[in-house]
Structure formats: C-alpha cells, structure tokens
Amino acid sequence: MTPPLDLQATIALLERTPAALDALLRGLPSAWTSTNEGAGTWSAFDVVGHLIHGERTDWMPRVHMILAFGETKTFETFDRSGHGRAIAGKSVEDLLDAFAAARLQSLDDLRALHLRPEDLERRGRHPKLGVVTLSQLFATWAAHDLTHMHQISRVMAHQYRDAVGPWRVFLGVLQCTGHSA
Amino acid sequence: MTPPLDLQATIALLERTPAALDALLRGLPSAWTSTNEGAGTWSAFDVVGHLIHGERTDWMPRVHMILAFGETKTFETFDRSGHGRAIAGKSVEDLLDAFAAARLQSLDDLRALHLRPEDLERRGRHPKLGVVTLSQLFATWAAHDLTHMHQISRVMAHQYRDAVGPWRVFLGVLQCTGHSA
Numbered sequence: 001m002t003p004p005l006d007l008q009a010t011i012a013l014l015e016r017t018p019a020a021l022d023a024l025l026r027g028l029p030s031a032w033t034s035t036n037e038g039a040g041t042w043s044a045f046d047v048v049g050h051l052i053h054g055e056r057t058d059w060m061p062r063v064h065m066i067l068a069f070g071e072t073k074t075f076e077t078f079d080r081s082g083h084g085r086a087i088a089g090k091s092v093e094d095l096l097d098a099f100a101a102a103r104l105q106s107l108d109d110l111r112a113l114h115l116r117p118e119d120l121e122r123r124g125r126h127p128k129l130g131v132v133t134l135s136q137l138f139a140t141w142a143a144h145d146l147t148h149m150h151q152i153s154r155v156m157a158h159q160y161r162d163a164v165g166p167w168r169v170f171l172g173v174l175q176c177t178g179h180s181a
Numbered sequence: 182m183t184p185p186l187d188l189q190a191t192i193a194l195l196e197r198t199p200a201a202l203d204a205l206l207r208g209l210p211s212a213w214t215s216t217n218e219g220a221g222t223w224s225a226f227d228v229v230g231h232l233i234h235g236e237r238t239d240w241m242p243r244v245h246m247i248l249a250f251g252e253t254k255t256f257e258t259f260d261r262s263g264h265g266r267a268i269a270g271k272s273v274e275d276l277l278d279a280f281a282a283a284r285l286q287s288l289d290d291l292r293a294l295h296l297r298p299e300d301l302e303r304r305g306r307h308p309k310l311g312v313v314t315l316s317q318l319f320a321t322w323a324a325h326d327l328t329h330m331h332q333i334s335r336v337m338a339h340q341y342r343d344a345v346g347p348w349r350v351f352l353g354v355l356q357c358t359g360h361s362a
Contacts, residue, residue, distance in 0.1 A: 002343045009210040013337070016205050024201035024330075029190040129347040139344035140352070146338040147354035149205075150331055156194070157327040162183045163320035166310040171321070173328035176357060 005120055005135045010142050015107055017145040018100035021048060021152070025092055033092045037158045044152045048095040049087035050080070051148060055102035057082065059141045060109050066124035066134050067113070074125045186301055186316045191323050196288055198326040199281035202229060202333070206273055214273045218339050225333045229276040230268035231261070232329060236283035238263065240322045241290050247305035247315050248294070255306045 025033055025044055036043040042050070058078045065075055087095060120135035157173040168174050206214055206225055217224040223231070239259045246256055268276060294300075301316035338354040349355050 002346075005344055006210070006212065009212055012209055013213060016209065020201050020205035023204045024197050028193055028197065029187070031187065031190055032194060126347070129350075132346060132348070136344065136346035136348060139341045139346075140348040143338045143341045143345050143348075143352050143354065146334045147352045150334040150338070150354040150357065153327045153331040153334065157324045157331070160320045160324045163186055163317065164324050165183075165313060165317035165320075166307070167313070167317060167321040167324075169310075171324050171328045173324065173331040176331065 004117065005139055007115065007120065007138060010138050011107060011110070013142045014103065014145065017051075017149070018096070018103050020149070021051075022096045022100065024152070026096055027093075030092075032156055032159065035155075035159050037155055042151070042155065044155060045092045045095065046083070046087065047148050047152050047155075048092065048099055049083035049090075051145070052086045052095060052099045052102055053083035054078070054144065055099070055106050056086075059137070060106045062124065062137055063110065063113070063134065066122050066137070067119075069124070071123050071125045071131055074127050077127050185298065186320055188296065188301065188319060191319050192288060192291070194323045195284065195326065198232075198330070199277070199284050201330070202232075203277045203281065205333070207277055208274075211273075213337055213340065216336075216340050218336055223332070223336065225336060226273045226276065227264070227268065228329050228333050228336075229273065229280055230264035230271075232326070233267045233276060233280045233283055234264035235259070235325065236280070236287050237267075240318070241287045243305065243318055244291065244294070244315065247303050247318065248300075250305070252304050252306045252312055255308050258308050 025048070033044045036046070057076070062075050065073060086098070090098075115134075120133065120138070122134045123131050124134070124137070126132045154173050154176050157171065161168065161174050164171060164174070206229070214225045217227070238257070243256050246254060267279070271279075296315075301314065301319070303315045304312050305315070305318070307313050335354050335357050338352070342349065342355050345352060345355070
C-alpha cells in the first residue's frame with residue numbers, strides 16, 4: 001500500500017527545478033550545454049526544451065482531463081520529441097526563462113484548483129498505461145523533473161569521459177548507460 | 182589524443198554547482214533531502230557533506246601537491262566517507278552554505294595560481310591510479326560534481342518509486358542501478 005502523496009512536498013520540488021537548472025546552465029559555455037551523447041541523443045539545451053513542452057501539453061492538461069472526464073476520456077499521447085518549435089532559434093537562457101514562466105503558470109493553475117486529499121485518488125486513462133490516479137500523475141511530474149536532471153548531469157559528464165583519464169573508473173556517472181534517452 | 186582541457190569552461194561549471202544544489206535543496210521538506218536508497222546509502226544531505234569534505238581535503242590540496250612535488254610524492258588517499266564531522270548536527274542549509282564558501286575559497290586559490298596551459302600537463306601520483314595529470318584532476322573535479330548531481334537526482338526520485346505507479350516504466354532515473362554509491 002503506497003502512503004498518500006504529500007502534495008505540498010511534491011510542489012516544493014516542482015517549484016525549485018527551474019531555478020536549479022538556471023543556476024547550473026545559465027551562462028555556461030555552449031561546450032557544456034549544446035553537446036550531446038552522440039547522434040539522436042539530447043543536449044542539456046534539448047532537455048530544457050522538452051521540459052517546456054511538457055508544461056504546455058502534458059502535466060496540467062492531464063490534470064484538467066482527469067478532473068473533467070475521469071476514466072471516460074483517454075489522455076492525448078505526449079510527444080516526447082515535440083519540442084522542436086519551442087527550441088528553434090533560441091538560446092539556453094531563452095529556454096530557461098520560458099521554462100520558469102511555464103512552470104510558474106502550471107503551479108498557479110494547480111493551486112487554484114484547491115484540491116482536497118480525496119481528489120488525489122481520482123482516476124484518468126493513459127493511452128498506454130491504462131487507469132492512473134491524479135496522485136500518480138503528480139508524483140510522475142516530480143520524478144520526471146528528476147529523471148531529466150539525472151540525464152543532464154550524465155550528458156554533461158559525458159563531455160569529460162576522456163579528459164578525466166584514469167579517474168574514469170571512480171566516476172559513477174560515466175558508467176551510466178543512459179536510461180532516460 | 183584528448184584535446185587540451187579548457188580550464189575556464191571547467192571553472193565555469195565548478196562555480197555553478199553550489200548555487201544549483203542550493204536552488205534545488207534549500208527549504209525542501211526533509212522527506213526529500215534526508216532520505217536515502219536504503220541501509221548504507223547516502224541522502225542528498227550526505228552528498229553535500231561529501232562535497233564539502235572534497236573541497237577541504239581532496240581537490241586543491243592535490244593541485245598543490247602536483248605543483249610542489251610532481252610524481253615524487255603520492256597523494257593522500259581521499260576518505261570518501263570522511264564527511265562525518267562536517268555534517269554532524271547540521272541542517273542541509275548549513276551544509277549548502279559551507280559548500281558554497283569552501284568552493285569559493287578553492288576557486289580563489291586556483292585562480293591565484295595563474296596556471297599556464299603547459300602547467301596542465303604536470304604530473305602527480307595517485308595512490309591507486311598511478312600517474313595522473315593536473316588536467317585530468319581538474320576534469321575529474323567537474324565530473325565528480327556531476328556524478329553527485331546525478332546521484333542526488335536518483336536518490337530523490339527513489340522516494341517516489343512507488344508513488345508514480347505504472348509510470349515507473351517510463352522514468353529512466355528509476356531504472357538506474359546506482360553507479361555512484
């Protein structure tokens with residue numbers, strides 16, 4: 001039995017992610033932010049674009065669908081590569097600004113719902129996973145932030161995989177085979 | 182042949198890590214910061230303690246040893262669990278302050294050396310790895326920050342491994358087996 005989600009603790013993480021990424025990435029040389037792990041993989045810049053796209057099309061839109069339609073209407077499929085338009089011609093600083101603004105808007109929207117603890121058990125329908133709860137959606141939103149911080153640290157470390165020389169064996173992040181491509 | 186290290190880019194990352202961890206962790210409920218992945222593993226709080234210990238006993242002390250003794254004197258072994266004293270009785274906010282101060286001091290110390298590009302090829306002796314270069318040491322310092330950001334995001338995500346329900350399969354960080362314990 002999973003204990004009830006502490007939504008305030010979930011929100012505490014969600015509201016910190018934009019500032020954490022901003023502190024890490026703003027002003028950093030593009031050798032860190034625009035390089036990836038090889039063809040078809042994402043740079044830190046791409047990941048921030050993906051996070052913006054999630055705010056606009058995934059998280060709060062699904063919350064609203066659960067509240068409005070419950071299990072009777074299936075979520076739109078989230079396009080995990082749908083951030084092309086959000087990033088074209090932008091700098092990483094532009095994306096950090098856009099992510100911070102979009103997240104603030106999402107959390108304002110969430111707080112305005114004044115959800116009660118019992119609302120967290122309301123159910124929706126995921127196109128691949130079937131029935132899911134609002135509680136699981138909120139936990140996933142936070143864990144999704146963390147999966148992409150995990151990815152960004154791995155992608156950036158990858159740039160130094162040769163430069164560290166023999167220390168490579170001690171650096172766990174360089175052993176990570178990339179679970180969040 | 183590894184290209185020469187861009188030390189300014191390395192420093193750019195090193196100087197951002199304390200602020201990135203501060204933005205993520207300060208004020209966060211302790212359910213996020215003081216929980217770990219099970220017996221004998223580290224919480225985010227422990228990791229920040231380890232980073233402080235590295236500033237005090239590992240990174241710049243080894244830089245100075247390379248410059249003073251080259252390969253003729255072996256580095257002290259870094260005690261990867263030596264942060265007990267740095268964290269006893271402290272809050273995560275105390276540790277974030279101490280890490281920021283220690284890192285600032287390290288980077289002031291580094292800049293005061295006015296290293297020339299050719300200095301980066303100077304060699305030292307690691308107790309387990311043998312001969313290493315100053316360049317490799319600097320790259321490892323940055324990659325070590327990233328390995329612990331990678332670890333912190335994984336340890337925090339672990340707290341939601343059940344709460345996310347069926348979404349677990351889509352969250353890469355929850356597949357990570359922990360390369361940086």
